[in-house]
Amino acid sequence: MVGISLTVNGVSTTAEVEGRTLLVEFLRDTLGLTGTHVGCDTSQCGACTVHVDGMAIKSCTVFVGELDGAGVVTIEALSERHGGLTPLQKAFQDHHGLQCGYCTPGMIMSLTALIEDNAKPSEAEIRRHLEGNICRCTGYVNIVKAALAATGQLDSAMSASHDTSRWGT
Amino acid sequence: MHPFDLTAPTALDEALEILDDPDAQPLAGGQTLIPTLKARLAAPAHLVSLRRISELRGVEADAGHVTIGAMTPHAVVARQARDVFPALAKLAGTIGDPMVRNRGTIGGSLANNDPSACYPSAVLASNATIVTTARQIAADAFFDGLFTTALDEGELIRKVRFPIPIAANYQKFCHPASRFALTGVFVAKFATGIRVAVTGAGEDGVFRWHAAEEALGAACRPETVEALDLPDEPMMADMHGSREYRAHLARVLTARAVAAIES
Ligand SMILES: Cc1cc2nc3c(=O)[nH]c(=O)nc-3n(C[C@H](O)[C@H](O)[C@H](O)COP(=O)(O)OP(=O)(O)OC[C@H]3O[C@@H](n4cnc5c(N)ncnc54)[C@H](O)[C@@H]3O)c2cc1C
Ligand code: FES
Ligand code: FES
Numbered sequence: 047m048v049g050i051s052l053t054v055n056g057v058s059t060t061a062e063v064e065g066r067t068l069l070v071e072f073l074r075d076t077l078g079l080t081g082t083h084v085g086c087d088t089s090q091c092g093a094c095t096v097h098v099d100g101m102a103i104k105s106c107t108v109f110v111g112e113l114d115g116a117g118v119v120t121i122e123a124l125s126e127r128h129g130g131l132t133p134l135q136k137a138f139q140d141h142h143g144l145q146c147g148y149c150t151p152g153m154i155m156s157l158t159a160l161i162e163d164n165a166k167p168s169e170a171e172i173r174r175h176l177e178g179n180i181c182r183c184t185g186y187v188n189i190v191k192a193a194l195a196a197t198g199q200l201d202s203a204m205s206a207s208h209d210t211s212r213w214g215t
Numbered sequence: 216m217h218p219f220d221l222t223a224p225t226a227l228d229e230a231l232e233i234l235d236d237p238d239a240q241p242l243a244g245g246q247t248l249i250p251t252l253k254a255r256l257a258a259p260a261h262l263v264s265l266r267r268i269s270e271l272r273g274v275e276a277d278a279g280h281v282t283i284g285a286m287t288p289h290a291v292v293a294r295q296a297r298d299v300f301p302a303l304a305k306l307a308g309t310i311g312d313p314m315v316r317n318r319g320t321i322g323g324s325l326a327n328n329d330p331s332a333c334y335p336s337a338v339l340a341s342n343a344t345i346v347t348t349a350r351q352i353a354a355d356a357f358f359d360g361l362f363t364t365a366l367d368e369g370e371l372i373r374k375v376r377f378p379i380p381i382a383a384n385y386q387k388f389c390h391p392a393s394r395f396a397l398t399g400v401f402v403a404k405f406a407t408g409i410r411v412a413v414t415g416a417g418e419d420g421v422f423r424w425h426a427a428e429e430a431l432g433a434a435c436r437p438e439t440v441e442a443l444d445l446p447d448e449p450m451m452a453d454m455h456g457s458r459e460y461r462a463h464l465a466r467v468l469t470a471r472a473v474a475a476i477e478s
Contacts, residue, residue: 064218066216088253089315092314101317104315109221109262175313177312177313
């Protein structure tokens with residue numbers, strides 16, 4: 047067993063964990079933070095994306111025992127901190143950026159990291175950034191639209207490309 | 216996953232001491248090792264995380280070289296090597312996806328020597344030196360076939376020292392699902408000659424395409440490459456691409472890399 051103490055969504059947590067305990071297992075099973083999803087458990091889909099010390103990572107591919115002293119932020123914290131849905135979350139709602147919603151927490155965490163880094167990402171940058179986030183429902187069009195809208199760029203992007211069929215992946 | 220003990224020492228000596236045990240294994244970014252453990256393809260009794268050993272991190276440039284600590288994540292190389300060695304930074308920025316790049320490290324990638332990995336091509340084409348806890352290994356002597364390197368049991372990569380080429384370029388044909396290189400080519404031009412390394416294609420992993428190096432030494436133009444016979448190295452074949460397809464890609468990508476260098 048490994049003794050760790052870390053901060054999750056601003057709350058200090060101390061725990062004894064097995065070496066093999068994944069961060070996502072700790073979040074979901076120990077802390078009950080089930081907003082973070084497991085889509086594949088093979089490091090492919092990004093549904094489990096959370097932030098560790100400000101960086102987006104796949105929580106199914108990190109041992110929590112390595113995170114002594116780290117700060118973890120999950121999907122649950124975004125609206126709590128913002129006092130309601132963040133502009134990106136609101137844009138997903140407005141632009142139908144989700145269907146089943148399974149990939150959404152990972153999409154939001156991944157795009158939140160992008161926007162923190164780059165306040166006005168282009169459509170190409172958004173698409174490239176989402177290489178590690180798989181969605182089986184939307185075809186990505188509305189996810190990209192939501193990211194453009196959340197960064198105040200939807201009107202200009204839309205007028206530059208009325209033909210949205212061009213956006214298909 | 217089988218159970219194991221996890222330790223995260225802050226001193227390299229301490230890590231080496233634990234790694235003396237043949238049942239112990241180093242853990243870097245975990246982006247290869249954790250999926251491997253989940254599939255029960257490895258079952259170490261101890262995992263030694265190298266994450267807290269600060270001397271293993273960082274990008275440092277000095278006269279004509281850039282040295283990268285083994286535990287430096289791909290995302291950091293993509294940012295911090297941009298000015299000194301742009302082709303290497305670009306390569307690091309094409310590995311996997313943003314989350315993999317925040318976690319995966321150059322040391323882990325080289326120690327793993329996946330035949331479709333990106334970094335081995337840069338290391339081999341740049342004639343870099345792998346500095347380990349025991350010695351210095353030239354790139355030409357480091358890669359030893361599929362998933363095999365010259366590293367001994369318990370020997371760790373500390374850093375990688377790259378001579379900075381006059382010009383270089385990496386061309387990666389991404390596997391559309393995994394994002395690994397279906398074939399990738401790194402071309403590096405030095406005052407002493409040109410080196411061409413091909414990844415994702417060879418049956419024994421990364422290799423130097425000597426015929427292309429020689430021809431480019433005489434005339435560094437894309438047409439030189441286009442006129443060459445396909446590399447005669449034994450090629451990988453799988454459901455994603457035949458031997459011929461990969462050999463063809465190697466030639467096309469080499470020509471593109473040369474065109475990028477010369478433009
Ligand atoms: C979705 C996905 C996409 C990817 N796409 C690409 C890609 O496009 N191109 C590419 O090149 N790679 C790709 N990778 C692999 C990625 O780059 C890994 O990060 C890398 O191969 C392993 O590095 P790591 O730091 O995660 O090492 P780990 O997984 O922690 O370790 C890998 C191996 O190296 C050993 N090891 C680690 N550090 C050292 C050291 N310092 N000295 C000696 N031995 C050591 C470990 O014991 C283990 O055997 C991808 C991975 C994923 C999950
Ligand atoms: S569940 Fe982690 S990447 Fe799919
Ligand atoms: S909305 Fe269903 S997987 Fe993305």
